[in-house]
Amino acid sequence: MGYDYPLDPELAAAAALIPPVDLSDLAAARAAQAREVAGRLAAVDGAGVEVGQVSAPGPRGGSDVALRTYRPRGAAGPLPAVYSIHGGGFMLGSPDVDHAVNLPLCRELRAVVVSPDFRLAPEHPFPAGLEDCYAGLCALAKGDAGPDVMADRIAVLGDSSGAGMATALTMLARDRGGPAIRFQYLGSPALDDRLDTPSARAFTDTPVWTRDLARRSWEAYLGAGVPGTGDVPPYAAPARAGAAELRGLPPAYVAVMEFDPLRDEGIDYARALLTAGVPTELHLFPGTFHGSAAVEYAGVVRRMRAETVAVLRRALAP
Numbered sequence: 001m002g003y004d005y006p007l008d009p010e011l012a013a014a015a016a017l018i019p020p021v022d023l024s025d026l027a028a029a030r031a032a033q034a035r036e037v038a039g040r041l042a043a044v045d046g047a048g049v050e051v052g053q054v055s056a057p058g059p060r061g062g063s064d065v066a067l068r069t070y071r072p073r074g075a076a077g078p079l080p081a082v083y084s085i086h087g088g089g090f091m092l093g094s095p096d097v098d099h100a101v102n103l104p105l106c107r108e109l110r111a112v113v114v115s116p117d118f119r120l121a122p123e124h125p126f127p128a129g130l131e132d133c134y135a136g137l138c139a140l141a142k143g144d145a146g147p148d149v150m151a152d153r154i155a156v157l158g159d160s161s162g163a164g165m166a167t168a169l170t171m172l173a174r175d176r177g178g179p180a181i182r183f184q185y186l187g188s189p190a191l192d193d194r195l196d197t198p199s200a201r202a203f204t205d206t207p208v209w210t211r212d213l214a215r216r217s218w219e220a221y222l223g224a225g226v227p228g229t230g231d232v233p234p235y236a237a238p239a240r241a242g243a244a245e246l247r248g249l250p251p252a253y254v255a256v257m258e259f260d261p262l263r264d265e266g267i268d269y270a271r272a273l274l275t276a277g278v279p280t281e282l283h284l285f286p287g288t289f290h291g292s293a294a295v296e297y298a299g300v301v302r303r304m305r306a307e308t309v310a311v312l313r314r315a316l317a318p
Contacts, residue, residue: 003207005259008287010298015207015289023091023216026122030092037096044100048073048107054146056139059131062119067136068095070106070113071147080153080316081112083137085169087160089190089209089217090121090129098159101293101305108309111316112147114140118165122220126236130165134172141179153316155183160209160262160290161217163189167269168235170249183315184252185308188290189266192239193218193227197264204261209290211261239265239272246276253281253311255304257288283307 003015023029050071055064071079084102086093095102095115106113118132139145141154158166163186170181192200195214204211218227222236234241252273256266263284270282285292285304295301 003205005206005289006287007207007259007289008298008300011287011289011292011295011300014295014298018207021208021213023089023213026091033088033092033097037099041096041099044103046103049103051103052146056116056136056145059135062128062132062135065132065136065139066117067139067145068099068102068115068117069146070102070115072106072110075110078148078150079110079112081114081140081147081149081155082109082312082316083133083140083154083156083166083169084113084115085118085133085156085158085162085166086115087158087162087188087190088120089213090161090221091217092120093162104305105309105312109313109316111312112149114145114147121217125223126221130168130172130235133165133169134176134178137169137173137179137181152180153182153318154179155185155312155315156181157185157187157312158189159187159293161190161221163187164191164238167191167238167249167252171235171238171241171245174248181250183250183312185255185312185315186252186266186269187255187293187308188257188260188262189238189254189269190214190217190262191237191269192265193222193232193237194239195228195261197268199263200261200265202261203259203263206259206261207289207291209261214261239269241272243272243276246273246278249273249276249278251279251315253315254283255308256282256284257290257292258284258286259288260290262290281311
């Protein structure tokens with residue numbers, strides 16, 4: 001499929017081969033993603049990393065939360081940690097989706113990485129997935145999630161809907177007196193259920209993610225008829241937060257893609273964090289689309305990933 005956008009040339013070649021995402025049949029979409037991810041997992045380099053699986057006590061009324069853990073092989077003593085929340089429009093995904101990202105993060109940062117397998121919408125709408133993520137974070141900080149970590153050196157990281165949940169998690173942890181999150185890394189964050197920014201209105205046929213798909217994802221997460229109304233709390237859609245609700249959150253890095261319906265809500269959120277006194281860095285990667293990071297050979301993606309490591313290394317330093 002061709003796209004009438006000035007995409008980065010390497011990304012344009014890949015985008016033409018990416019099949020459109022179809023959420024009209026969710027079971028089929030999940031099965032297709034699982035097949036695609038399984039194919040990639042076989043080629044992943046796991047050298048130098050011990051991968052494990054543990055369970056954390058779930059939120060009240062919920063089952064235990066499965067956590068995939070990554071620890072540098074041979075590393076001694078407590079380590080900094082990255083709590084990595086996968087994306088998928090609130091409806092798709094599992095820790096498998098980010099396995100190829102979390103392995104090198106663990107190796108290069110010499111840090112523990114933990115990925116929660118949280119409940120998905122629409123079967124489990126907000127706040128189920130967020131509560132699962134909070135339960136897993138608390139277990140990690142308390143030392144109940146297997147790897148020995150430094151509770152005062154934990155960063156949260158998320159992509160797309162996972163980034164929206166990551167920053168909501170910082171609000172939840174602050175308001176409940178939970179773990180002291182040191183840093184938040186938000187990649188292409190899904191933050192605003194109203195879908196009324198210029199980029200949300202303009203990018204209706206972009207690669208991977210479109211305005212219609214974003215609409216479907218918010219309907220699944222919040223419930224039919226709820227997105228865009230006055231009944232959506234900041235924990236669900238962080239773009240709804242005012243300055244008072246953003247004060248005291250951990251420093252942030254926000255990465256946005258140029259041709260992404262979610263671009264402007266990420267930019268607006270970065271500005272809102274700055275206005276609230278939260279140290280924030282914003283980076284727009286030119287010629288990119290939502291999900292560009294999957295095109296690993298592209299120069300702009302290699303630059304993006306190198307910056308992710310550099311940003312997190314700096315944030316987790318003593």
